[in-house]
Amino acid sequence: MxxxxxxxxxxxxxxxxxxxxxxxxxxxxxxxxxxxxxxxxxxxxxxxxxxxxxGFVERPTETVLPIERVAQPQTTTKSAAVGQLVTVSGTWVAGDFAVLRDRIDEGRTGYWTIGHLRTADGASLAVGLGWTDELAAATAAAEAWNGDPAELPTDLTGRYQQGEAPTEPEDGAALAADMATAAFVNEWQDPGPTHAGYITLRAAPAELQTIASPPPEVEVQxxxxxxxxxxxxxxxxxxxxxxxxxxxxxxxxxxxxxxxxxxxxxxxxxxxxxx
Structure with a gap:
């Protein structure tokens, strides 16, 4: 073979x-x-x-608009309203100022002092007045304004924000952490029709620092x-x-x-x- x-x-x-x-x-x-x-x-x-x-989806968020043109009480917050600069007038409700913990401001953890503004049309609006990294300063501001809020301005300019969902407080935590209007209506005195969102002041009172509220990022479609x-x-x-x-x-x-x-x-x- x-x-x-x-x-x-x-x-x-x-x-x-x-x-x-x-x-x-x-x-x-x-x-x-x-x-x-x-x-x-x-x-x-x-x-x-x-x-x-x-193209780019640009919204005129830096054009200051009356709040009634941006959002209405007792309605959900529209995406176009989030981040919009608004003006609103009203009166502060003494006794409804409070402090929120664990608020992040440009990478720093601190406290917000917040208040309840009754607008000219009788609606309730939560307002973030300012930020501080010291609990004592935030508490002192809230207590002073609960006694007499007359020194605070009543014609406000701020950025409208999406309201946060309330969460269960941590064990032993005396302060809330969320800007949750759904929870505030159970704590405020005689609340009216309530805005689902809130505003952060463009300029904080002298006792506090302005809350960092940059304009929303430009969206790309x-x-x-x-x-x-x-x-x-x-x-x-x-x-x-x-x-x-x-x-x-x-x-x-x-x-x-x-x-x-x-x-x-x-x-x-x-x-x-x-x-």
Whole structure:
């Protein structure tokens, strides 16, 4: 019995890799890579168009508006109202000033002194008057204004904020931590129709520091049609590379079948009798 020498296709440990490393295969790969790069650039362009066509959602939050144009009592706070600078007039309710703990102000933890303003139309509005890192200062301000709030201004300018959800107080905590109007109505004296949100004063009284209330960040809207096109181009780029792989696979399988065909024919042909 004589041994047959291996064909060039099966001589390598990875026959498919041998097909891929042929000069013609590499040239075809470079062509597919170039096509994929073009498709990827189209996808990047469409992604840029998605942002450009979507545009920026800018709200005139720094234009001071009367509060009645921004929010109404006994209604949920609309997203357009959050962060808006507003003006409001009213009278302070003595006895309804309080202190909130664990208020973060530009990375610092401290206290807010808050109050209850009865607006000119009889609604109740929670107001964050100022921040301090000293509990004694916040408490002293609240006690002084509970006794006589006459020194506080009654024409206010502040930033309207989304009301917070009330949480259970921590064990042993004497102070609340949330600016939750839903909880304040159970504590205030004779509350009227209540705003779901609250305001933080643009300028705090002298006893406290102004609460950090920056304008809301500008939102970016995407154009989803362009975004869809961008994804399509990426898929096209991947498809170009996959097509090259399938071509190499088909060539490999075809040559493998051709190499096996003579052996199969020899095995199927009848053996000749010896003379």
């Amino acid at each position: 004589t041994e047959t020498s291996p064909t060039p296709l099966t001589a390598s440990g990875h026959p498919l890799l041998a097909v891929m490393l042929r000069p013609r295969s590499i040239a075809l790969l470079l062509l597919c890579v170039a096509i994929a790069v073009v498709f990827a650039l189209f996808g990047q362009w469409q992604l840029g168009r998605a942002v450009t066509n979507g 995407l154009n989803f049609l362009n975004l869809f096109y961008a994804v399509e181009w990426v898929l096209f780029a991947l498809a170009a590379l996959y097509i090259w792989y399938r071509l190499m696979r088909d060539v490999y399988e075809k040559e493998l079948d051709e190499a096996a065909a003579p052996a199969e024919e020899a095995a199927q042909s009848p053996s000749r009798p010896r003379p």
